[in-house]
Amino acid sequence: MALIARLEGLSVRYAQKLFEGRGESFSEYVRQQRLEHCRIDLADPNHAHESVAAIGQRWGFRDQSHFSRTFGATFGMSPRQVRRARSQTDEAYPLRGKPDGRKSAAARPAPMLQGAMDRPPTARARERTDHWHLPATAETVHWGFFSRSLPPVLRVDPGDSVTVETLTQHAGDDWQRMVAGDSGAESVFDWSPEHKRVDRRGAGPANASIFGRGAGEGFGVHIMTGPIYVRGAEPGDVLEIEFVEIRPRPSAAFPGKAFASNVSAWWGYQYHDLLDRDAKRETVTIFEIDMRCPAAARPLYSYEWQPQTDPFGVVHATIDYPGIPVDHSKVSHRDLSGSDVRIPARLHFGCIAVAPREADLVDSIPPGYFGGNIDNWRIGAGAKLYLPVAVQGALLSLGDGHFAQSDGEINGTGLECSLTGDIIIKLHKAGEGCPAFLRGLNSPLIETEHSWVIQSFSHPNYLRDLGSNAQSDVYKTSTIELALRNAFRQTRRFIMQTYDLTEDEVLSIMSLAADFGITQVADGNFGVHATITKAVFGERQHSQRTARP
């Protein structure tokens, strides 16, 4: 137990308390941890000179063939494949996120940017009994990162409702339609040669000393409204966010319309597999939504990205930094207004996070146990999202509005759209009163009227599990196979625990009624989710059951 506490960076007493709530056996837990550490070391260039056997032995696997088998059964890859995957990926393509140490040398020289102070300590929010309105302004957003150190912009009690405005980081793709005349958006996107109001965009260095793209380096891109401090929330508790309504933010300049952008981006799954592989391109498509009938969006026009010079003079050959105001004299429009393509509405926030506790500045792109960039369209109006609280007050933020997205997010983005949501925030305290279905929650859980959606990832807690280069390595080591393995295990555990069924019963149910889908292969940490209708469980009422004594 003392060892576990050390591994996890917790006090022994706190670790004991946490462990009491888990369903796993102690030895199974320890074995998993040893395997996780083997995986981390295999992927770590600092251990590249060691043999696979030596790494196995360090973590207590003396028999190498047993080690390979166990490792393979757990991760779906052999130890050697993990090592190789890392080195291969490393060389193959540019990846989003922070590069590891070896790469910084190749960076562009960093332009001198003014100060690193990211945001003012306070922001406004208007109170009305137990309902709050949180506007999106330069004072209420953080851009491209999560942090346990951010001062909250709103403090609520459990049970309060909040109307949260969010802005899409793609509004600069058509400034006239999505920024101009909208005072909130104008304050967030405010950027002139002399002044950049929200300077930090991403979890990189504020002086952009790695690539010189800009403060934060765009290691993370989402404009997040928040954080919201939830009174009484402590690590081990579960935060519930119920989405009552979600609506597009109307355009200020085009009354009765809203607009959205989709980008076939360089980080998309398609980029290295275009029909003409020698004509790599990023294509932006602007869509229009008629506010009187917002059931679908229609394409308006598209353009191929051309190098854009941002107001500070940095040239962006690709979309490597968020919020660049696109100069439309530099791109060529293709008119799509006559197209009869219609994208059905699936409004949701792509990114909903509580602050992770493992690191202070966390790239907003790879999702994890803390939520973040989940990109699952099922978190729409009527749905509830459950997230494990990791720091005091939870520090909830929302952003990355999507008018629509489908499973896979195959070109790298959804239909990026500024959205406003009405949410209710609830808190489930750890301990005896915690409903069985939330005990030991260690990854986002989605509940809709008729279904459970168990969300998993290639690395559910990559910040803890991937070592000191986690925010770089998560982009290199994610596979769908790993995400399915984790989703399988989480789903098994969830159903067994929630409905008090045996493993054999649950395996059968999972093969007959749990649909496994590919959430996204766009966000560094790939997602696989399982959807299962509650009708399977008949009269069993999960919500009335609390934890077993």
Add this chain to the structure above:
Amino acid sequence: MALIARLEGLSVRYAQKLFEGRGESFSEYVRQQRLEHCRIDLADPNHAHESVAAIGQRWGFRDQSHFSRTFGATFGMSPRQVRRARSQTDEAYPLRGKPDGRKSAAARPAPMLQGAMDRPPTARARERTDHWHLPATAETVHWGFFSRSLPPVLRVDPGDSVTVETLTQHAGDDWQRMVAGDSGAESVFDWSPEHKRVDRRGAGPANASIFGRGAGEGFGVHIMTGPIYVRGAEPGDVLEIEFVEIRPRPSAAFPGKAFASNVSAWWGYQYHDLLDRDAKRETVTIFEIDMRCPAAARPLYSYEWQPQTDPFGVVHATIDYPGIPVDHSKVSHRDLSGSDVRIPARLHFGCIAVAPREADLVDSIPPGYFGGNIDNWRIGAGAKLYLPVAVQGALLSLGDGHFAQSDGEINGTGLECSLTGDIIIKLHKAGEGCPAFLRGLNSPLIETEHSWVIQSFSHPNYLRDLGSNAQSDVYKTSTIELALRNAFRQTRRFIMQTYDLTEDEVLSIMSLAADFGITQVADGNFGVHATITKAVFGERQHSQRTARP
């Protein structure tokens, strides 16, 4: 072109004709073929002594780093990973299907079985104008394999409808409920110490000289009703199967009921990842369906598989051969009749195949371009399935009834249930009259009232692409990553061609409205499918458009 003809084993003239119908450019096609051949050689033990570079050079990739990049972009794995994946998998677990040459030595001695003549040359089918009834009897089924050489049991004209009876290969799991008193099932399952009416079960040797499991070795397990010869069907045409209605086969011994079996089997995804890894087990669960209200199935009882001695005296420690009548005095029942678990109905045939042309005896388990064990529950009543015809007369067979199954088929089986279907068989001839959405079809396509479902696999044509050990290697080299790569490409091609849209438009639509799901990881050749609502395409009528001149 002469080269292609040689690669494909076709006449030059026929190859030219086929190629005219494809959307790809010639050079892209050739490049893909070269890459495919590299992959085959990398996975082939006969080439294990050669370097990766040498293999690349043989297929015209002179620059090794270019080769690695291109290969990785195409398959999502480096050449070395493909080679390693093969050798790893080889050693790790037992796999279904035919082992490659190196393993035969370890086989059990083959018992002497009577003759190899698999089936009588003719079978019965009753005619009624343009509607046919095809019962399931020992004379109308083939078990565990597809073959272009099987004599048809029914000949129909395009447009005819057929009521097809099918039997589940799991009926022996509860003989009393699923076989006894049912003359069709009794004839198919008829097996005594002296006599086995349907001897061959699988594509293995009829004398069971590899493992000694029984004729065909269980390399393929599905009881297939058919084949049905469709007059006028030729290679290059597309067969359409419309499912009008599907219903469970009532139990003869338990009036008003039907029964089904689900097995957490040794080939399932869960088998090497059970909570207690030292307690490997196969669990059979028998479900009951009330024929008055067949909207759901409820569990009745379950048992753990114990070694079973078949009527010929062969002991089956695991479920390695289909149709074994389980001796219930050897297993311990767990009563589940009080469970409130209910599995919602999703009736479909897991296995629907036209005969492949690449090999004569084909294991029924890995699906492919020819359909087969697709295991996609969306092929239910109201849906249409399109399959590319590969041999004269198409030779359509159906089987593997599922009362339900979910995406993933995670424990290895669906809710296996004898089903009867009313189908309409149509034919779309190649050439000018062929609708655009079917041109160049090279993998199963599913159409429902509101959606397209594009079905792909790790290896869409493994029989052609994986060399002489294809039926063994397909089990070793399949990954979800490969299946997603193929599904992505197929979906792009399908939408571009069907709706006459540009690649950029289609990539955007795919990220916003095409849901990628994991069809199954149970069948050797893994499945990924994309579902897209037709509403996206507004007024565009795919069905009225024919091919461009």
